[in-house]
Amino acid sequence: MTRYESAKAMYKEIGIDTDAAIAKLKTLPVSLHCWQGDDVIGFDHDGPLTGGIQTTGNYPGKATTPEELLQDMDKVFSLCPGKKKLNVHACYAIFEDGEFADRDRLEPKHFKKWVEFAKEKNVGIDFNPTFFSHPMVKDGLTLSSPDEATRKFWIEHGKACIRISQYFAEETGVPCVMNIWTGDGFKDIPADRLGPRVRYKEAIEEILSEPFDKSKVKPCVESKVFGIGVEAYTTGSAEFSLSFAATHDGCLPLMDNGHYHPTEVVSDKIPALLAFFPEIALHITRPIRWDSDHVVLFDDETKEMAKEIVRCDGLERVYMALDYFDASINRIAAWTVGFRSWQKALLYALLEPTALLKDLQDKADMTELMVMQERIKVLPFGDIWDEYLSQSGCVKDTEWFAEVKKYEETVLSKR
Numbered sequence: 001m002t003r004y005e006s007a008k009a010m011y012k013e014i015g016i017d018t019d020a021a022i023a024k025l026k027t028l029p030v031s032l033h034c035w036q037g038d039d040v041i042g043f044d045h046d047g048p049l050t051g052g053i054q055t056t057g058n059y060p061g062k063a064t065t066p067e068e069l070l071q072d073m074d075k076v077f078s079l080c081p082g083k084k085k086l087n088v089h090a091c092y093a094i095f096e097d098g099e100f101a102d103r104d105r106l107e108p109k110h111f112k113k114w115v116e117f118a119k120e121k122n123v124g125i126d127f128n129p130t131f132f133s134h135p136m137v138k139d140g141l142t143l144s145s146p147d148e149a150t151r152k153f154w155i156e157h158g159k160a161c162i163r164i165s166q167y168f169a170e171e172t173g174v175p176c177v178m179n180i181w182t183g184d185g186f187k188d189i190p191a192d193r194l195g196p197r198v199r200y201k202e203a204i205e206e207i208l209s210e211p212f213d214k215s216k217v218k219p220c221v222e223s224k225v226f227g228i229g230v231e232a233y234t235t236g237s238a239e240f241s242l243s244f245a246a247t248h249d250g251c252l253p254l255m256d257n258g259h260y261h262p263t264e265v266v267s268d269k270i271p272a273l274l275a276f277f278p279e280i281a282l283h284i285t286r287p288i289r290w291d292s293d294h295v296v297l298f299d300d301e302t303k304e305m306a307k308e309i310v311r312c313d314g315l316e317r318v319y320m321a322l323d324y325f326d327a328s329i330n331r332i333a334a335w336t337v338g339f340r341s342w343q344k345a346l347l348y349a350l351l352e353p354t355a356l357l358k359d360l361q362d363k364a365d366m367t368e369l370m371v372m373q374e375r376i377k378v379l380p381f382g383d384i385w386d387e388y389l390s391q392s393g394c395v396k397d398t399e400w401f402a403e404v405k406k407y408e409e410t411v412l413s414k415r
């Protein structure tokens with residue numbers, strides 16, 4: 001018997017078909033964020049990252065050109081099993097020599113290279129308007145600014161992004177999740193908490209008035225609790241964003257698990273939202289004490305989030321995207337650890353005997369439920385994971401880092 005065969009037999013004892021779990025995992029797209037590759041800088045400006053988010057560290061070898069970023073993402077794709085999707089921010093527009101278009105004037109053609117790359121890799125693309133790192137951010141505000149010209153500029157940006165999202169969906173044949181996040185807010189106690197939110201609401205409504213096909217473009221609103229330099233008030237708070245999505249047909253709520261108070265968990269919020277929304281979106285990250293955007297690991301809350309998606313039968317209703325940025329370590333490794341960790345979490349969740357556990361809960365047999373949940377933790381998950389990697393033609397956990405080191409030596413260190 002191989003290790004896989006023996007592990008498979010052990011899972012079978014609790015009613016789990018490991019082959020079916022592996023086959024299912026191969027069909028689930030996970031969006032890989034381009035912004036881990038260059039510390040959320042992009043190609044349309046020279047200035048620093050602003051807007052309440054921050055990268056720390058200065059690990060050598062970051063991508064500074066579109067060619068380098070695509071080359072790095074290509075490498076990460078080759079190191080990760082599973083179905084992928086690209087996640088692109090508007091500031092990653094790729095201009096021809098001498099060409100430039102400001103955010104309110106962006107067009108599909110500025111993202112043609114991303115489409116070419118996606119087609120080559122046979123993946124879809126998700127998109128994000130970039131409401132930060134730009135001189136038109138006025139006093140820390142964009143869509144919720146009291147200044148009409150500022151709001152107008154950012155509304156035009158949002159509309160341009162809807163058109164680009166539709167282009168991505170049409171070109172790739174895969175729906176495009178378009179996420180609206182702004183860092184709008186105040187460092188210190190405001191006097192008017194309603195005004196900015198009403199302006200924000202109306203601005204997003206204007207953006208969404210741009211015509212689009214709801215089966216192709218999936219607009220989302222991402223909430224946040226606070227940002228750096230924006231500690232006292234966030235316009236797009238949890239209640240604001242959730243209420244917006246709930247009252248606007250075709251708009252999805254997006255939960256980033258770094259965007260809540262530290263004792264709140266997104267794993268518990270997933271079923272709460274799935275009770276109401278046909279579809280939701282996630283940003284998967286690892287917050288340490290705050291929205292620090294550390295690399296996603298195969299840790300408890302990551303597992304819980306994946307489990308809830310599977311338990312709720314939500315795999316076709318939840319759009320999954322990674323969102324973190326660590327500039328203090330090798331960026332290829334950062335991407336790879338995060339992507340592989342989420343793959344592990346999904347596989348782990350698919351190997352849970354959901355029906356059996358639910359039945360114990362419904363019979364109020366909480367003793368056996370606890371015993372069973374503890375028992376499945378030590379099943380030979382690693383052997384199933386290894387089988388999945390080998391079926392996907394993908395390097396083992398013990399091997400991929402050597403490839404990253406080689407890439408660092410031959411490519412990154414030459415930059």
Ligand code: RNT
Pocket residue numbers: 035040053089128181222224256283291323
């Ligand atoms: C910021 C949000 C947002 C960004 C990306 C770059 O706190 O999480 O999703 O991380 O848009």
Ligand code: ZN
Pocket residue numbers: 222256283323
């Ligand atoms: Zn996010």
